[in-house]
Amino acid sequence: MSYKKYQIQEKRFYKKYIALITTMITTLLTTILITFSSFAQNLQANDATVAYQQGKQQEKNASTTAHYEKAFQLYEKSAYLGYDSAQVALAQFYELGIGTKTNFLKAADLYQRALEQGNAQAAFRLGNLYEKGNGVEQNMEQAALCYLQAWGGKYPRASEALERIDAKRWLSSDLPTYRFYLAMNNDKNAQYQLGKTYLDTKSNVRPNWVKAKFWLQKAAKNNSVEAQLLLAKTYEEGEVIEKNNDLATNYYNQAARQNSEIALLWLENQQLQENLESIRLTKNTNNVAKNEVVTVNHFEEGVKAWNMKNNEVAYAHFQKVSSKKNPQVLKYLAIMHKDNLIASSNLSEAILYLNDYIKIYTEDAEGYKLLGEIYLAKKQKSEAKYYFEQAEKKGIKITKEVWASLD
Incomplete structure (x- = not known):
């Protein structure tokens, strides 16, 4: 090998070596930086928590203006470090003029910061400011949105505030906000009240x-x-x-x-x-x-209507004799509710009919299978599993797909 080629190889080696060392140093520095940053964040979080707790203790034992001013300073320190509970406490001091001069604008800003971190109390207090127009322009829709966020966070007084806004019909929307959100969350009383509102013929508005x-x-x-x-x-x-x-x-x-x-x-x-x-x-x-x-033989008429796929008529006939607990009638009624064959179909009604059915025909595997399918549709897997197991014991084979859906 010539001396010139040796020098070239030596230079390549040193380049690779330097690149490797550089990568190692960069990785090490990055790790140290991340560790230090995490450590600093933990220290900051700890400082914020300690300052807030000290502020709470100071406020609890306060008996003079100086004590409240000291609590205010501790809350201010914690709030500055981003602690949402301290932001709420400091905002209340500004709102009520405790330990400082009353400043609704600063209170609203602090509540907003805490609300953005998901603090339900902050959402409620900011809603109150919007409702009264303190520090912010009075805005009932914005107040309702804040109260809804507080309600979603299970803040105890939020529902009262939403009911108050609904009762006074302060919102321009055609939906009573609080009731609508309750209804969307499957509250049957709210659903009834909403339906009744749309059906109200006493007002000048045509029923919807x-x-x-x-x-x-x-x-x-x-x-x-x-x-x-x-x-x-x-x-x-x-x-x-x-x-x-x-x-x-x-x-x-x-x-x-x-x-x-x-x-x-x-x-x-x-x-x-x-x-x-x-x-x-x-x-x-x-x-x-x-x-x-x-x-009229309602059972026979019901079967005729069923065979003609006139489900509503069949259902009306079967219901007229449902009190006699004829098992065939009970099964027909259950299937109509289960398979959504009538306008008023209801899985809960199907369950009631099928429970009556299997009490009479305890060995009919299909009744248990139908109950299993209903509970599976309702995503109640433990109940579905029980009835599918009973169905298999009584002779019906449940598919692998169904068992897989229960895992």
Whole structure:
């Protein structure tokens, strides 16, 4: 090897060596920097926590102006370091003029900072400032948004504030904010109230049946007796929507299952009227004995309607004889609710019918399988697993896909 080639190789070696050393030093410095930064952040967080706790203790034991001023300074130190509870405490001092002069503007700014960190109390206090117009321009919609965030964080007084805003109808929106968010979170009373609001015919505004039906049906599915009765009455009277006796009977039956006296009396009266109608249809012929009452066989009529895929009519017939606990009737009713074959379909109703069914036919595997499918749809996996296991014990094979979905 020539001396020149040796020098070239030596230079390449030194370049690689220097590059390797540089990489190692860079990595080491980066690690030290990250470690130091993390350490500094921890120290800062600890300082913020300590200062806040000292401020709380100072405020608790305060008896003079000087004591409150000292608490204010400790809160200020902690708030400056980003501690949200200290920001709230300092904001309250500014808002109430404790340990410092009253300054609503600074209070609002501190509440906003804490709110951005998810502090529910800060959201509530800032909402209060917006509602009163202290330090910020009065804005009821902004107040409602703050109260909603506080409510979502389970701050105890937020719901009262939202109810107050709703009661005074301060918002321009057509939805009562608090009630709407409750309804969206599956609160049946809020759903009923929303539906009732849209159905209100006392105001000059024309009833909004589409929205009213949407919320009332949700409430009815959540077993709100009030919603079931209101839907029944609406279909019975036919003022807002076309009269539909079958749907009216359906909702009265749902309410009756929850022991509603109004529904029970209505159904009793309907039965009486049907009996009177049957007597009027009494035939006096050679084939029919004198004064024999011709009655409708609701089970047979229900099966006929079912086979013709006229589900609403079938359901109305089956419901009329559901109290007799005919197992076939119970199964038909359960399937209609389970497979969403009727307008008032409700998985809870399907469960009730199927529970009655398997009490009679304890060995029918399909009843258990249907219950398993319903609970799986409701994402109640432990209940679904139980009923699928029972179904397999009684002879129905559950697919691997279903078992996999339960893991």
